[in-house]
Amino acid sequence: xxxxxxxxxxxxxxxxxxxxxxxxxxxxxxxxxxxxxxxxxxxxxxxxxxxxxxxxxxxxxxxxxxxxxxxxxxxxxxxxxxxxxxxxxxxxxxxxxxxxxxxxxxxxxxxxxxxxxxxxxxxxxxxxxxxxxxxxxxxxxxxxxxxxxxxxxxxxxxxxxxxxxxxxxxxxxxxxxxxxxxxxxxxxxxxxxxxxxxxxxxxxx
Amino acid sequence: xxxxxxxxxxxxxxxxxxxxxxxxxxxxxxxxxxxxxxxxxxxxxxxxxxxxxxxxxxxxxxxxxxxxxxxxxxxxxxxxxxxxx
Numbered sequence: 344x345x346x347x348x349x350x351x352x353x354x355x356x357x358x359x360x361x362x363x364x365x366x367x368x369x370x371x372x373x374x375x376x377x378x379x380x381x382x383x384x385x386x387x388x389x390x391x392x393x394x395x396x397x398x399x400x401x402x403x404x405x406x407x408x409x410x411x412x413x414x415x416x417x418x419x420x421x422x423x424x425x426x427x428x429x430x431x432x433x434x435x436x437x438x439x440x441x442x443x444x445x446x447x448x449x450x451x452x453x454x455x456x457x458x459x460x461x462x463x464x465x466x467x468x469x470x471x472x473x474x475x476x477x478x479x480x481x482x483x484x485x486x487x488x489x490x491x492x493x494x495x496x497x498x499x500x501x502x503x504x505x506x507x508x509x510x511x512x513x514x515x516x517x518x519x520x521x522x523x524x525x526x527x528x529x530x531x532x533x534x535x536x537x538x539x540x541x542x543x544x545x546x547x548x
Numbered sequence: 549x550x551x552x553x554x555x556x557x558x559x560x561x562x563x564x565x566x567x568x569x570x571x572x573x574x575x576x577x578x579x580x581x582x583x584x585x586x587x588x589x590x591x592x593x594x595x596x597x598x599x600x601x602x603x604x605x606x607x608x609x610x611x612x613x614x615x616x617x618x619x620x621x622x623x624x625x626x627x628x629x630x631x632x633x
Contacts, residue, residue, distance in 0.1 A: 358580055399584050416577050512585040 344409040346390035346420055347548070348427070349401035357401050363427055371408065372427040387414075387421035393548050395419050397519075397538040400442075400512040404434035404546070433546040436509070443506035445541055446518040447476045447499070449534065453521040454483075454499035457492035460525075470496070479503040495524045554582040559589045563596055 350356060354363045364372035377387045390407050391399055395418045411423025451470055458467035466486055473482040483500030502517040515538050523531035542548065554562065554575075559582055565571050566579055583590055610616070 357584065398581055401584075418581060419577065510585075510587070516585050 344413050344420070344422070345428075346392060346407050346409050346422075346425075347396060347431070348390050348405045348407045348425070349396070349399045350403045350405060352402040354403065354405070354427070357399075363405075366427055366429060374410065374424050374426045376424040377422070387423065388425040389416075389419050389421055390425060391419055393543050394536070394539045396542050397512075397515045397535055400439065400515070404431040405429070406431060431546050431548070438545060439511040440506075440509060442538075442541060442545070443509070443511035443514040444476055446511070446514040446538065447479055447502045447506045449537065450499040450502040450514075450518040450521040451479050453518070453525045453530070453534075454492065454495040457495035457525050458488060461489040461491040463489050463492060466492075470499070476503040476506045480507065495521055498524060552578075554578045556582075556586060556589055559583075559586070560592065563589075563593055567593070567597060567600070 348363075350363060354365050355361065356363065361375075363375060366372050375388055388409070390409055396404075398418045406428045407425045408428055409420065409422035409425045413420055413422045415421075451473060455467040455470045458464070458470060466488065470479070470482050470486065473479040480500055480503040483496055483503065486496055488496040498517055498521040502514045502521065505517065506514040519531050519534040519538070522534035526533070559579060562571065562575070562579055566576070571579065583593070611619070
């Protein structure tokens with residue numbers, strides 16, 4: 344199975360701090376073999392399906408081959424062994440920032456929907472006109488939202504603040520939860536699906 | 549713990565269990581999802597790791613006898629007056 348791994352700079356696991364063997368001279372990296380049962384989280388090698396990617400953003404994205412028994416977790420897959428095939432070159436700091444900015448725009452639109460539903464149409468129009476994270480942050484700061492939309496609007500501002508700090512994974516999280524605030528669990532799932540689709544298209548996965 | 553995710557307050561209670569590797573897999577996945585996006589909790593975890601390492605590396609010396617006696621005496625006086633702390 345082909346899957347993906349987000350790693351810290353230098354090919355280091357964000358939780359295990361394991362330095363993964365990197366591909367060299369066009370050949371895959373060495374197999375990394377887990378110490379036990381792939382169905383058990385602690386004893387398996389972890390990786391992402393495309394749909395899992397928005398939860399795990401890190402510095403580097405690698406395509407990986409999984410071997411042996413592969414089991415599915417909530418937002419990841421676990422395998423008995425894995426090796427890195429290639430780095431996904433399209434994922435870098437600039438791409439992460441574009442993704443973060445796109446998530447802010449989504450959070451902004453969800454918040455504007457909440458304003459529409461609260462009959463605050465003028466505020467919704469003004470918020471939708473905020474074209475950049477900086478403008479979203481400023482518009483939210485200047486907006487006194489009616490109570491039913493207050494939290495969603497505030498969350499859009501938070502997404503903008505975190506995106507401006509380069510925290511793409513947090514901007515994505517906030518956008519998903521802004522959607523949940525407006526449209527419930529289905530909204531959250533749809534937002535995460537949108538984020539995965541964005542990454543799939545942008546990175547040609 | 550929340551059904552769908554771990555929040556910072558919950559992570560603070562789970563951090564030691566996480567470092568000890570004593571966490572059920574389902575909880576572990578939720579905790580690592582949270583750590584992937586929460587730099588505050590990553591910093592907190594790092595502080596706990598550092599503290600544990602420093603304590604583990606510290607020389608195992610007993611306090612001087614007078615200091616130990618004074619501490620035990622103060623503890624006994626406190627528990628006698630106010631009940632167990």
